[in-house]
Amino acid sequence: MTNVTLATSDQDIEDCFVVMVELHPRLKEKDGSKSFLTRIQHQIKSGYKLAMLRENGSVVGCVGYRFVDMLAFDRFCYIDDLVTKEDRRSGGHGQRLFDFVKEKAEEAGCSYIRLDSGVHRKQAHKFYFRQRMTIDDFHFALPLKQKSSKE
Amino acid sequence: MTVKVAESDQDIVRGFIVMRELRPHIATEAEFLSRVRSQMAQGYKLAILEEGGAPVACAGYRVLEMLYSGRMLYVDDLVTLPAKRSKGHGDKLMDFLMEQARHEKCAELHLDSGTQRKEAHRFYFRRGMLINAFHFGQAVDRSS
Numbered sequence: 001m002t003n004v005t006l007a008t009s010d011q012d013i014e015d016c017f018v019v020m021v022e023l024h025p026r027l028k029e030k031d032g033s034k035s036f037l038t039r040i041q042h043q044i045k046s047g048y049k050l051a052m053l054r055e056n057g058s059v060v061g062c063v064g065y066r067f068v069d070m071l072a073f074d075r076f077c078y079i080d081d082l083v084t085k086e087d088r089r090s091g092g093h094g095q096r097l098f099d100f101v102k103e104k105a106e107e108a109g110c111s112y113i114r115l116d117s118g119v120h121r122k123q124a125h126k127f128y129f130r131q132r133m134t135i136d137d138f139h140f141a142l143p144l145k146q147k148s149s150k151e
Numbered sequence: 152m153t154v155k156v157a158e159s160d161q162d163i164v165r166g167f168i169v170m171r172e173l174r175p176h177i178a179t180e181a182e183f184l185s186r187v188r189s190q191m192a193q194g195y196k197l198a199i200l201e202e203g204g205a206p207v208a209c210a211g212y213r214v215l216e217m218l219y220s221g222r223m224l225y226v227d228d229l230v231t232l233p234a235k236r237s238k239g240h241g242d243k244l245m246d247f248l249m250e251q252a253r254h255e256k257c258a259e260l261h262l263d264s265g266t267q268r269k270e271a272h273r274f275y276f277r278r279g280m281l282i283n284a285f286h287f288g289q290a291v292d293r294s295s
Contacts, residue, residue, distance in 0.1 A: 042216065106291055110291055114289075115286070125285065135266060136287070137264055137266060138285065140264060140281065141281060143258065144257065
């Protein structure tokens, strides 16, 4: 039985890259695993945590999360990223990663688990509904143009 | 009309009368102040729009870095007093938030809006925002 562990060493974090890039393909454009490491370390400074699931030494799934306080909710656990390597799906890895975060959330005294899932990720939605989650909000985004000096 | 980012306890408390419209579960000024203060330690900021010396709208926001978005400005709260709506206060605050986002080198501005808040959705669409994700939630059972 494989266990979920926190990615603590640089090597751990770099090993998560091949999996994380499947969820965030944009990471590939400018980041190799080295700059991925820098980015994760930067996020860790502001409270982000990265956990991973290894099978025969290789990372097959990983989850990034953080604890947040907002006026809307008491302390909650926000899942930034949750992904299983495509060729290793349907093996219960996602479930184990989710359960791991749930346990950490309980330990940290969180009242909720919250996450955003892209509108096109229909299989992911099915998974979250199976976890007894509900869609509470729409997540709106606005890309910003940096003002040129002429404006 | 001026937008001011709250710094002193007195500034923060001025926002309570507006914020309680959006967050009615926050019962007292003292609770509001202590929650805002502890969030400020995590990077939260509270901007208050005043008109004729009285607060009419406010916004809570923070800069977040995530793998999927890069550096973004996340708007926690955005609310106008019901009696003062449809007068452009929300627009004014949104302009302010976009300015802050650019100033903070954020490429995107993000927020979550409850599925039942249909008027708010109309406002965000009018401001050029799009729904790019569903926000899922689940209460953690801590009784066991």
